[in-house]
Amino acid sequence: MSRMLTVIPAPVSAEPRPGADFDLTAATAIVAVDEAGPVAGYLAEILRAATGYAVPVVPDPTPGSIELSVGGGEDGYRLDVDPQGVKLSAATAGDLFAGVQTLRQLLPATGTQWTVAGGRIVDRPRYAYRGVMLDVSRHFFTVAEVRRFIDLVAQYKVNHLHLHLTDDHGWRIEIRRWPRLTEHGGTTAMGGGPGGFYTQDQYREIVAYAASRYITVVPEIDVPGHTTAALASYAELTRDGVALPLYTGTSKSKGFSSLCTDREITYRFVDEVFGELAALTPGPYLHIGTDETHATPEEEYLRFVERVVPMVAAHGKTVVGWQEMLRAAPPASAVAQYWGRGTDDRLIVEAAARGNPVIMSPNKHAYLDMKYTPETPIGFDWAGHTDVEKSYGWDPETLIDGLPKEAVIGVEGPLWTETVERFDQVEYMTFPRLPALAELGWSPRATHDWPDFRRRLAAHGPRLAAQGVNFYRSAQVPWE
Numbered sequence: 001m002s003r004m005l006t007v008i009p010a011p012v013s014a015e016p017r018p019g020a021d022f023d024l025t026a027a028t029a030i031v032a033v034d035e036a037g038p039v040a041g042y043l044a045e046i047l048r049a050a051t052g053y054a055v056p057v058v059p060d061p062t063p064g065s066i067e068l069s070v071g072g073g074e075d076g077y078r079l080d081v082d083p084q085g086v087k088l089s090a091a092t093a094g095d096l097f098a099g100v101q102t103l104r105q106l107l108p109a110t111g112t113q114w115t116v117a118g119g120r121i122v123d124r125p126r127y128a129y130r131g132v133m134l135d136v137s138r139h140f141f142t143v144a145e146v147r148r149f150i151d152l153v154a155q156y157k158v159n160h161l162h163l164h165l166t167d168d169h170g171w172r173i174e175i176r177r178w179p180r181l182t183e184h185g186g187t188t189a190m191g192g193g194p195g196g197f198y199t200q201d202q203y204r205e206i207v208a209y210a211a212s213r214y215i216t217v218v219p220e221i222d223v224p225g226h227t228t229a230a231l232a233s234y235a236e237l238t239r240d241g242v243a244l245p246l247y248t249g250t251s252k253s254k255g256f257s258s259l260c261t262d263r264e265i266t267y268r269f270v271d272e273v274f275g276e277l278a279a280l281t282p283g284p285y286l287h288i289g290t291d292e293t294h295a296t297p298e299e300e301y302l303r304f305v306e307r308v309v310p311m312v313a314a315h316g317k318t319v320v321g322w323q324e325m326l327r328a329a330p331p332a333s334a335v336a337q338y339w340g341r342g343t344d345d346r347l348i349v350e351a352a353a354r355g356n357p358v359i360m361s362p363n364k365h366a367y368l369d370m371k372y373t374p375e376t377p378i379g380f381d382w383a384g385h386t387d388v389e390k391s392y393g394w395d396p397e398t399l400i401d402g403l404p405k406e407a408v409i410g411v412e413g414p415l416w417t418e419t420v421e422r423f424d425q426v427e428y429m430t431f432p433r434l435p436a437l438a439e440l441g442w443s444p445r446a447t448h449d450w451p452d453f454r455r456r457l458a459a460h461g462p463r464l465a466a467q468g469v470n471f472y473r474s475a476q477v478p479w480e
């Protein structure tokens with residue numbers, strides 16, 4: 001079967017043409033000018049590494065080449081492959097990058113015969129927000145690991161990377177005005193390991209690397225709960241003026257810590273932390289957490305959220321918060337991230353009706369830290385087991401009864417890392433569920449079809465293997 005029919009996420013339309021394959025040879029060049037330049041450079045690097053060919057990037061039309069262009073036309077991209085060459089044209093550089101991910105999948109996973117499947121693909125995303133979250137607080141992951149994570153998820157057209165930078169177990173981003181957050185609060189992790197943190201320069205490096213893959217970083221500082229690392233670093237933030245011990249406990253956190261939401265220093269702290277983060281973050285979003293605040297009295301929680309949402313927005317950013325934030329009925333500009341199937345559904349429906357955009361991360365389907373099956377060696381099961389069919393088997397627009405569908409801006413798969421200590425385990429929990437979630441975020445609903453998805457996913461086994469990805473070989477997929 002043509003590789004045009006194994007692309008993930010499924011494109012809007014794919015028309016394979018038998019006999020129209022294009023052979024990449026030692027003579028193949030990439031033709032690109034202006035805005036297409038950076039994506040052409042990226043594609044050239046990938047093709048050189050795979051084929052060993054020179055793959056020059058040239059400005060002038062050349063027969064038998066891969067031609068990339070940006071501008072004109074509607075959104076999305078269009079890819080034409082015939083024996084004379086490949087033409088990929090896109091509305092924006094980001095769309096071109098997405099098209100390049102499709103083009104990569106038209107080549108074989110390995111081998112010496114580099115044939116691009118012939119035909120035409122026309123494609124554009126269903127949602128603007130296609131995300132994945134990495135929790136670097138419970139266990140820390142290095143800049144190099146985050147870069148690899150970015151490369152792995154980018155091939156499935158993920159365009160937002162949510163970094164859960166702080167929690168009870170560790171504070172992972174340098175804040176110049178509050179240096180002990182990382183000097184002390186970054187020194188350990190769940191289970192007592194060495195922890196770690198990103199300097200501001202390292203964070204900038206992650207943001208820039210993500211941007212080179214057309215991925216926007218969404219940094220999260222979780223307040224007012226999940227804050228032991230901060231309360232251990234600064235005695236003046238605690239109620240009795242005594243710093244808490246660092247926390248390395250190994251059960252699921254249930255929201256046992258809280259900033260003092262009735263004290264002015266807390267608001268100065270929040271303002272300064274988000275101020276520095278805003279200055280470091282070119283993307284539009286800052287995530288304020290607000291989840292699981294069982295240690296914060298409800299009245300105070302509401303006042304905290306009412307005050308902090310505009311405070312963070314005043315740094316020029318769009319505020320994102322977990323669904324609990326909606327109890328305080330934030331302005332319609334604030335984005336809600338839905339995680340709980342069943343809980344808070346009414347809050348989400350009402351907020352969406354008021355105009356708050358919604359990111360869908362339903363735990364039963366989208367949580368990448370759930371075990372696949374009872375046998376999965378790591379992961380939680382508090383939201384059940386989530387094998388690939390379940391991560392794929394839902395619709396962001398109909399999951400919640402009564403949700404106005406225009407409110408849904410996309411889908412995100414959060415990887416919490418209480419049980420995930422090493423990067424090979426990050427890969428194991430993320431793949432192959434992330435491709436399923438990415439397809440829900442990108443592909444038109446009309447393409448949704450489990451038997452077809454599992455067949456296409458099977459063809460991605462050799463691709464992931466060739467990249468050295470430690471993916472879970474789900475028994476639900478007839479792996480090639």
Ligand code: TNX
Nearest residue numbers: 252253291322339369380416
């Ligand atoms: C719930 S759902 C959390 C996280 C945990 C996760 C573990 C939500 C917003 N918070 O603090 O890491 O469960 O599955």
